[in-house]
Amino acid sequence: MTEIILLKHGELALKGLNRRTFEDMLTKTLRRRLSVLGGWRFAAAQSAVAAEPLGEGCDLDAAVRICEKVFGLSGISRALAVPKDMEVIRAEAVPYLRGQLTAARTFKVNAKRADKRFPLTSPEICVDLGAVLLDAYPHLTVDVHDPDITVTVEIRDSAAYIHGNQLRGAGGLPPGSSGKAAALISGGIDSPVAAWMMARRGLALDAIHFASPPYTGERAEMKVHSLLHKVAEYSGRINLHVVPFTEIQEAIKDNCPEELFTIIMRRFMMVISEKIAHNNDCGALITGESVGQVASQTLGALVCTDCAVSMPVFRPLIGMDKDETVALARKIGTFEISVLPYEDCCTVFTPRHPRTKPILKFVEEAEARLDFDRLVGNALAGVRHIMIDSYS
C-alpha cells in the first residue's frame, strides 16, 4: 500500500498516433521537477500518470504543489494504490480518508472501472464502499449532487486507486511540446501573462528584455528576472536575452518626430527580437499587446509594428480586457512584481502626444533618418544571456 500522486492528462489525451511523444515530454518534465524531492517511478497508462515516490518520507504536499504548475495535466490527486480486491479497498479506504472525511459533512462515492475484469460494476462499488464509509463515519450524510468530498475509486490495469477531491491541473500541453518562441518582456503586467499563456500551449520560452541604462536601473532588470522566475515555474527554463537599448532610444529621440517615438522604438524591438529569436531556434515572437490598450497598441500602430517583421507574432492578450489580464497575473504570481514602480525601457522618453493613427509610409520615412542596420547591429553585439531556471 503506497500513497502516490495520480495525474490526469489534459488535452493530450485527445492526440492520435503521436500521443506517446506528448506523454514522454510530460513525464520528462515531471521527472525533472519532482527530482528535488527524491526519486520517483512514473507509470503512464490510460490517460494518466501515477507518480510513486521511491524513498520513505517524501513530502507529497510539496510534490502536489509542483505538479499544479505542470502544463499538460488536467487533474491532480493524492491517492492510495491498493491491490484490486474489494476487501482491501474497504479496509484501506476508511483510515486513508480519515482526515478529509472527518472535516466534511457530505460525501459521495464515485467509481471508475477501467479494468472490466473487476468483479463488481461501478455502481456496485459505490454502494459497497459508501455503506462502509457511512458506518465508519456516522456524522456523514450522502449527497450525490453537491458533496463536500467525492471519494473516488479507480480500478485501473495496474492497481486500484482511492482518493478524495481532485485538484485542477494547469491545463494546456506539456512544456516544449509545441516548439519554442521568444517573448518580449518589459516589466509590465501584460507581457509575462502573454508568455505564460503561450507556454501553456506547449511552447518553450526564450525571453527578450530591452534595457536602457542609465535611464533604467539594476532594479528594473532584477524585476524582469523575478517575473520570469514566476513564469519559469510553469514553463521550465527560460533563456533571457538582455538587449542594450540606450543608443537606439537616444537616436530616435534626437532624430525622429516626438509623436512617432514609441512606434519607431517598437519596430526596432521587433526587428532585434526577430533576429535573436531566429538565432535561438524560436519559431515565433510573443508580445502582450491588446488592441487599443495604449497609443502603441491601436490597430494602426499594431499594423506598423507587425510590418517590421516576417516571423509570426503571437499576441494572446489581443482580445482581453485589462481586468482579465490582471486576474491571470495574480494567479501566476506576477502581478505584485509587475506593479513595482521602476522605470522600464517603454516609459523612457514617452512622448506627450503619441500618434495613435500612424501611417506606415511616414514612419518609414522618419526611420530612414537613422542608420537602422548599424544601430541594430550594435544592439545585437551587446546582448547578454541569462538562464532563468526555477527548478535548479
Add this chain to the structure above:
Amino acid sequence: MEAYLDNSATTPICPEAFNAVTEALTSNWGNPSSLYRKGIEAEAVRESARRSLAGRLGCESGEVFFTSGGTESNNIAVLGAAEAQKRFGRRIIVSSVEHASIDEAVKFLETRGFEIIRLPVDSQGRVPEDRIFRAVNQGTILVSLMAVNNEVGTLQPLEAVRQAVVSSRSRALIHCDAVQAFGKIDVKPSAMGVDLMSVSAHKIHGPKGAGALYVRGGLKKEKNGVRVLPVMYGGTQESSLRPGTEPMPAIAGFGAAVNALPPVSASLERINLLRQRLVCGLETVDGIEFNSPPDALPYVTNISVVGYESENLINFLSERGIYVSSGSACGKGKKSRVLKNMGLGDDRVSSALRISLSRYTAPEHIDMLIYGLRDARNFLRTKK
C-alpha cells in the same frame, strides 16, 4: 572610489559598533533575562548601551526602551499613546511631512475612530507655528512632530508644540520623531518638553535592527510618568513595552555607536564646510533648484535637476559609484509626498534628489557628485 551620499537612508557602520556587534555574536551571546552569569554579562551590555543612550538624550536610563528601530518606536509611540489616552479625547495632530511610520500609523487610527489633523507645511517644509496653536485643543491627546524632516532637512518648531499644549490645558502627549536629528543636533527630550522620542541605531553608524523610544518617567507612576500601552504582548522585556528577547548584537552596536558619536558642535562645523562645498558646486551646474531651505540641517540637501527624472539620474550616478536617493528609502521609488506638500510642482518633485552627508563623507565625494551631475546633464536626454 565610491561616494555614498545617502546617509539619511542608512549609514556605514563605525568600527566601534562593528566590534561590539561581533563581540555580542561570538563571545557574549547570552540571553539577558537568564539568571546565570552568561545572562548577567549580556544584561550588563544592554544596560551599558541604555546608559550611553540616556547620557546623549539627557534623561534617566529607565526612560529609554529598546525597540527594533525607528518605525517600531514611532508605532509604539503613536498607537500606544492613542490607546492609553483615548479616554481623554480622540484628536491627534501630526504634520503632513512625517515619515511613513507615523503617517500610516495615524491612518490606521483614523479607521478606529480617532480624529487625525494633518498640519500643512509652508514652502520650506516647516509647520507654521500659528497652525499648531490653532490645532491643539482640549480634546487633543497626542501631537507628533518630527525634529528634522528626513527628505529636506527642515527643522520643525517643537517648542511651539509644547507651548500650544500647555496653553490649551489639554492632556496631550508630545511625540518627537528624532530619527534623523539624533547625533546631528542636540535632542534632549526634557529640555524640549517632549514626552516621547524615537531614535534609531543605523542612522548613526550603528547596525540595523535596533532603535529606542524615550518615554518620560519610564512608565513609572511614582515618577509621574506618561502612559503608553504596548502594541505587542509577551514577556516582560523592556518593562513589557517591547516584549521579546532583545536583539543583543544590535543593541550592543547601538550603544557603541552612541559612544563613538563626536560632540554635536564639532560634527556640525565639519558638515557645514561640506555643505558649503556642495552648494557652491551645485551652483556651477545648470538647472539645479534647491528644495531644502537655507537654514535646513546641513546634513540633508534636497535639490531638483529640472527636466530630468530622479530615477534616471540615480541610475546614471549609480553606474559611477555615486549613491543618492530621490527621497525616503521607505517610499522606494514613489513620488515624494513631502515635496508635494511643500507645494512644489510635478517637474520639481519628479526630478528631486536627496543628498545626505555623514561624518565619513569626504570632500572628494562631493566633487564626484558635482562632476557626475554635470556629466548627467551632458549625456542624458531630457524627458520632454
